[in-house]
Amino acid sequence: MDVQTIDELKNIHKDIVNDFEDIISDLPMLLRSSYGYTSEVCFMYINSTHLIFDAILNSINSENYYSINILYRSLTEHFLRFNFYFFNFALNGKSDSYSHKFRTALEFNDKFLILKSKNSIETNLKIKKNAQDIKDELHKSNSDYAKYNLQELDAIARDLSIKNIISFTEKHIENKEFDSEGLLKEIIVQYSKLSSYVHGGILAHREHIYFATENKIVKSMTVILGSSIIILTSIKLQTLMIFSETNPEYLKVYFKISRKIYKLQSINKDSPTF
DSSP: OOOOSHHHHHHHHHHHHHHHHHHHHTHHHHHTSTTHHHHHHHHHHHHHHHHHHHHHHHHHHTTOHHHHHHHHHHHHHHHHHHHHHHHHHHHTTSOHHHHHHHHHHHHHHHHHHHHHHHHHTOOOTTTOOOHHHHHHHHHHTOHHHHTSOHHHHHHHHHHTSHHHHHHHHHHHTTSTTTSTTSHHHHHHHHHHHHHHHHTTOHHHHHHHHHHHHTTOHHHHHHHHHHHHHHHHHHHHHHHHHHHTTTOTTHHHHHHHHHHHHGGGTTGGGOOOOO
């Protein structure tokens, strides 16, 4: 039976969260295991997407449709980046060393962009630096960064731009094993569409007015909520696949959750569009 109401969706989400609770309690052990950095990356995305999801729920409760779409766009970007990590983790031999490199490149790039921004508004020409000098100094400032040459960190940072992640995903989604339910195709389309909400585009304004006047906001909120739960759960399922390498018992949780998320797939295929 298709799920049709927001309350039904919330109940399925609660069930999935409860199923995953034992895995959360294993986190301290996993962080000390041979998959320590992998655990850090996976649970970082599980946590951050849940925080965004909580904000989506709050916006649904107040029927703040514009904010829902902004938050949902951020959620899709988190998922696309995690999905990129997941498949490259597999391609790089399911190694914790790849996870260390991934999280180190993320941190390096975030700090570089902040330093670059601060430098751009510096008025003292004696203090102002070029981008390469900023990178060189940052690279030397941390022992984790120094484990990799600067060109390597730069290359990973470029790969992690959302533009390159989408390009990577588009190249692989024709492979049914890579995108068996067509989820990634749908998310890429939604990501592009929702840009109008984030950047103040006119199409977002028109859709918002249209759905409000045609009483379609509740239906659209239901679709977004269902899609958001699918995204959160997909990250959990991919995480369980990773850790089943070290503990096959995690596969029991994987199949239990998979059966519940299957109920939501039809919701995702009926999304209103402007």
